[in-house]
Amino acid sequence: MRDRCSFAAIVLVAALGAATTGAAALEPAKHDAKYPDIGGTWVRPGAAQWDPTKPAGLRQQAPLTPEYQTRFETNLNIAKSGGQEYNPQVNCLPAGMPRVMIAYDPLEFIVTPDVTYMRSDHLAQFRRIYTDGRPWPEQIKPSFVGYSIGRWVDQDAEGRYGALEVETRSLKGPRSLDASGLPLHADNQTIVKERIFLDPANRNLLHDQVTTIDHAYTRPWTIVRSYNRDPDPVWVENNCGADNHYVSLGKETYFISADGYLMPTKKNQPEPGLKDFDQSSK
Amino acid sequence: MNGQTDNRKMLMLGRRSLGFVALAGALSMAVSLAQARDDARYPDLKGEWMRLGSGSFDPGKPAGLGQKAPLTADYQAVLEASLAEQAAGGQGNNSMGECVPPGMPRTMIDYEGMELVVTPETTYIVLLEPMNQLRRIYTDGRRWPQQITPSFLGYSIGTWVGEDRDGRFDALLVETRGIKGPRSYDSSGMPFHQDGQTVIKERIYPDKANGDVMHDEITIIDHALTRPWTVTRSYHRVQKEIWIEINCAEDNHQVRIGGERYYVSGDGYLMPTRRDQPAPDLQAFDRSRQ
Numbered sequence: 001m002r003d004r005c006s007f008a009a010i011v012l013v014a015a016l017g018a019a020t021t022g023a024a025a026l027e028p029a030k031h032d033a034k035y036p037d038i039g040g041t042w043v044r045p046g047a048a049q050w051d052p053t054k055p056a057g058l059r060q061q062a063p064l065t066p067e068y069q070t071r072f073e074t075n076l077n078i079a080k081s082g083g084q085e086y087n088p089q090v091n092c093l094p095a096g097m098p099r100v101m102i103a104y105d106p107l108e109f110i111v112t113p114d115v116t117y118m119r120s121d122h123l124a125q126f127r128r129i130y131t132d133g134r135p136w137p138e139q140i141k142p143s144f145v146g147y148s149i150g151r152w153v154d155q156d157a158e159g160r161y162g163a164l165e166v167e168t169r170s171l172k173g174p175r176s177l178d179a180s181g182l183p184l185h186a187d188n189q190t191i192v193k194e195r196i197f198l199d200p201a202n203r204n205l206l207h208d209q210v211t212t213i214d215h216a217y218t219r220p221w222t223i224v225r226s227y228n229r230d231p232d233p234v235w236v237e238n239n240c241g242a243d244n245h246y247v248s249l250g251k252e253t254y255f256i257s258a259d260g261y262l263m264p265t266k267k268n269q270p271e272p273g274l275k276d277f278d279q280s281s282k
Numbered sequence: 283m284n285g286q287t288d289n290r291k292m293l294m295l296g297r298r299s300l301g302f303v304a305l306a307g308a309l310s311m312a313v314s315l316a317q318a319r320d321d322a323r324y325p326d327l328k329g330e331w332m333r334l335g336s337g338s339f340d341p342g343k344p345a346g347l348g349q350k351a352p353l354t355a356d357y358q359a360v361l362e363a364s365l366a367e368q369a370a371g372g373q374g375n376n377s378m379g380e381c382v383p384p385g386m387p388r389t390m391i392d393y394e395g396m397e398l399v400v401t402p403e404t405t406y407i408v409l410l411e412p413m414n415q416l417r418r419i420y421t422d423g424r425r426w427p428q429q430i431t432p433s434f435l436g437y438s439i440g441t442w443v444g445e446d447r448d449g450r451f452d453a454l455l456v457e458t459r460g461i462k463g464p465r466s467y468d469s470s471g472m473p474f475h476q477d478g479q480t481v482i483k484e485r486i487y488p489d490k491a492n493g494d495v496m497h498d499e500i501t502i503i504d505h506a507l508t509r510p511w512t513v514t515r516s517y518h519r520v521q522k523e524i525w526i527e528i529n530c531a532e533d534n535h536q537v538r539i540g541g542e543r544y545y546v547s548g549d550g551y552l553m554p555t556r557r558d559q560p561a562p563d564l565q566a567f568d569r570s571r572q
Contacts, residue, residue, distance in 0.1 A: 091531055092381065092529075092530075093529060110399055112399070119416055121416070124413060124415065125414065126408055126414060126416065143526075144527060234431075235418065236431060236433075237433035237435065239381075239382065239383050239413060239434065240381075240531065241380060241381025241382055241530055241531055241534070242383065242434075244531075247537050247546070248546075248550075249550050249552055250549070250550030250551070251550070256537075256538075256539055257566070259540075260539060260540025260541065261540070261562075261563055262539050262562045262563070262564060262566065264566065268568065269567070270567075271564045271567040272551070272552050272564075273551055274552060274561045274562075274564075276547075276553040276554060277553075277554055277559070277560075
């Protein structure tokens with residue numbers, strides 16, 4: 001009788017747990033033993049070029065098609081002359097996927113059973129990675145961070161999830177992979193696959209294995225970015241628009257000096273047209 | 283509370299009779315149960331919330347001077363100057379035109395929809411307005427930091443409160459400090475004091491009669507006001523949420539050069555925003571080459 005009672009008790013507890021699953025969506029999943037403890041703040045430890053294991057620029061050895069290799073070299077030449085026209089971030093456009101995973105500013109993950117949220121305060125981006133089992137929508141409005149569906153996986157079958165696998169589609173541009181102007185195809189058909197997981201030997205180290213599939217590349221390009229946990233984050237608000245010194249007029253990018261003058265960014269840059277101003281009144 | 287005690291008793295019985303395997307299972311379930319018990323305390327604020335009412339700060343009153351904000355005489359003059367400049371085609375005291383975020387409390391106007399993500403330690407308010415602001419309201423019992431770097435959203439500490447003793451939280455009380463400018467209450471340019479000493483108190487709560495309606499009672503304490511000013515904004519839950527990405531910079535045509543605001547036309551020309559506006563000084567360019 002006592003055994004029957006205790007068995008019934010456990011069944012009841014299990015039933016109570018199941019019945020409250022819906023409400024549990026409020027609770028961050030980090031409190032649930034099934035999920036790895038990736039909630040919180042993560043900081044980039046290393047370089048900001050796309051593949052952090054290789055030097056920036058041509059030495060990234062990106063598997064670009066000849067056409068996009070030429071575009072990349074053009075971008076590098078513009079940068080050498082002082083221009084920034086190839087880099088959409090100078091006009092405060094967000095990095096988008098996958099560049100946002102460089103983590104210019106710390107990343108914050110908020111894990112819930114239905115959605116894993118990721119915030120980057122740099123150019124204010126917010127990823128929603130849906131883990132509720134939804135199918136791909138028939139129509140997706142393109143965005144810089146795209147539409148992400150994730151799946152928690154338990155590769156060791158130990159009852160705990162080991163990694164979050166994510167696929168991201170429906171991206172829009174202009175985007176580049178990093179500040180050197182490593183290009184993505186103008187067709188914006190990029191697909192990004194990720195595997196986000198804690199380092200098995202160091203729970204304060206997070207990895208994101210990122211595979212970029214894009215028509216500007218001859219093959220899928222996989223790199224791994226890593227992040228250190230910041231247990232005591234101090235959030236600094238980063239609002240590009242509030243202190244942006246670059247302005248694009250037509251095809252040219254200019255600089256606004258601290259004392260309010262419009263300035264060239266390149267030698268011999270033509271000054272902007274002022275045809276709509278009454279020059280005679282000057 | 284009795285239910286919690288009963289559950290604990292039941293777990294103890296289970297431990298005794300089913301040994302270590304059952305113990306492990308029971309412990310695992312205890313985690314789930316504790317989690318669910320915590321969750322049930324919070325009001326259901328999930329989903330996308332859109333504003334009810336106008337985009338003026340007090341949605342119950344007409345815009346501009348019709349808001350009847352209790353401004354001091356000096357700051358009433360700032361508002362009137364802002365309205366006059368806007369009437370002439372300018373932006374007045376409205377800095378959002380240049381992609382400066384609305385900050386607190388203007389962001390709670392909720393221009394494009396917002397999402398609340400409630401965790402025990404922090405309530406996040408994800409705002410879709412063009413600057414993609416994220417509020418972090420700390421509910422982990424922390425004290426005010428000795429130093430706060432001012433930001434447009436400020437630093438927010440919240441407390442969940444239950445008012446009818448049913449074991450559930452009814453409202454989130456929030457205080458926000460450390461807010462920087464330039465800010466205005468709404469697009470009229472209704473001003474805050476330049477000293478950046480604004481303190482904002484909020485009571486965020488679901489409507490008792492309609493769980494798909496949420497209210498934010500906002501009280502502003504600011505040296506540009508003659509007294510604390512309280513307004514209540516309301517929001518409705520969207521049944522089928524659609525998150526859109528809005529990036530102010532993607533289609534921003536306003537630019538400030540020196541003390542002047544200009545407009546960038548669709549074909550890339552810098553244009554005046556008012557009659558007889560001086561052109562920007564181009565002395566930094568080599569004019570001999572033009």
